[in-house]
Amino acid sequence: MVSNDSEVAGARPVIGLPTYVEQARFNAWDLPCAVLPHAYVEMVAAAGGIPVLLPPAGVARPELVRRLDGLVLTGGADVDPARYGGPAAGIPGYTRPDRDESEFGLFDLARAAGMPILAVCRGLQLANVALGGTLIPHLPDVVGHEEHSGVEGGFTATRVLTIAGSRVARLAGPEVKVNCHHHQAVDRLAEGLTATAYAADGTIEAVEATDGSFLVGVQWHPEADATDRGLVRALAEAADTYRRERDS
Numbered sequence: 668m669v670s671n672d673s674e675v676a677g678a679r680p681v682i683g684l685p686t687y688v689e690q691a692r693f694n695a696w697d698l699p700c701a702v703l704p705h706a707y708v709e710m711v712a713a714a715g716g717i718p719v720l721l722p723p724a725g726v727a728r729p730e731l732v733r734r735l736d737g738l739v740l741t742g743g744a745d746v747d748p749a750r751y752g753g754p755a756a757g758i759p760g761y762t763r764p765d766r767d768e769s770e771f772g773l774f775d776l777a778r779a780a781g782m783p784i785l786a787v788c789r790g791l792q793l794a795n796v797a798l799g800g801t802l803i804p805h806l807p808d809v810v811g812h813e814e815h816s817g818v819e820g821g822f823t824a825t826r827v828l829t830i831a832g833s834r835v836a837r838l839a840g841p842e843v844k845v846n847c848h849h850h851q852a853v854d855r856l857a858e859g860l861t862a863t864a865y866a867a868d869g870t871i872e873a874v875e876a877t878d879g880s881f882l883v884g885v886q887w888h889p890e891a892d893a894t895d896r897g898l899v900r901a902l903a904e905a906a907d908t909y910r911r912e913r914d915s
Contacts, residue, residue: 680736680906682716685770687743688723706890707741714896714903723765727773737783737906740770740790742888745851751801771797783881783905785898788849791874791884800857806850810868817848822891827872833863834883835873838897845887852886881905
C-alpha cells in the first residue's frame with residue numbers, strides 16, 4: 668500500500684545489517700549464534716536509521732529487500748576465492764559460504780532496486796567481486812608488511828588520502844585516519860566502480876559507483892570510531908530519500 672504523508676511523517680529508514688553465524692558463549696550457553704558487533708547497531712541508530720539484523724538464511728529473497736530502505740554490507744570472513752578465480756588453498760584467513768550465498772544475492776537485489784549501499788571491509792570486497800572484480804588474496808605478500816591487518820581483536824590506524832571531487836572526499840575529507848583490519852584488498856577493480864581513496868602503499872581503501880548511485884565501499888571500519896560517521900549519516904539520508912520516492 669502506498670504511504671500517505673501522515674504515515675511517513677517522522678519515519679526513519681530501515682537499514683539492513685548482515686550478521687555472522689559463529690559459536691558464541693553467554694551465560695550458560697555455548698552454541699552457534701547469529702551475531703554482529705553491536706557497534707554497527709549503534710552506528711546506524713546514531714545516524715538516524717533503524718538497524719535490522721539479517722542472518723544468513725539461504726538465498727536472499729526480493730520480499731526481504733522490499734522491506735529495507737538501505738543496506739550496510741558488514742565486515743567479516745574472506746570472500747570465497749572461487750568466486751573470483753583466486754587460489755583454492757593456502758590463504759591465511761577463513762571463509763563463510765553461508766554468508767556468501769546470502770549476501771551476494773542480497774547485494775544484487777539491492778543494486779537492482781536502486782537501494783543505497785555502504786560496504787564495509789569485507790563488504791567492499793564482496794561488492795567488487797559481485798560486479799566482476801578480483802581480490803588480492805593476502806595483501807602482505809604484495810605490499811611487504813602487515814600494517815593493514817590490525818592486531819588480534821583490534822584495528823590499526825591507517826592514513827588514507829581521498830580523491831578530490833569524490834563522494835568519499837566530500838563526506839570524509841581529503842585525508843582521514845581510519846581503523847583498518849584486513850589482509851585482503853581490491854586487485855582488479857570492477858567495471859562500474861572507481862577508486863576514491865588510497866593508503867600510502869597504494870592499497871585501494873575506498874570505492875564508489877561511477878553512475879552516481881549511492882554505492883560506497885570503504886576498506887576501513889567506521890563503526891569502530893564514533894567520529895567517523897559522515898558516510899553512515901549520508902547513507903541514512905539517501906535511504907530516507909529512497910524510501911520516500913519508492914512509497915510515493
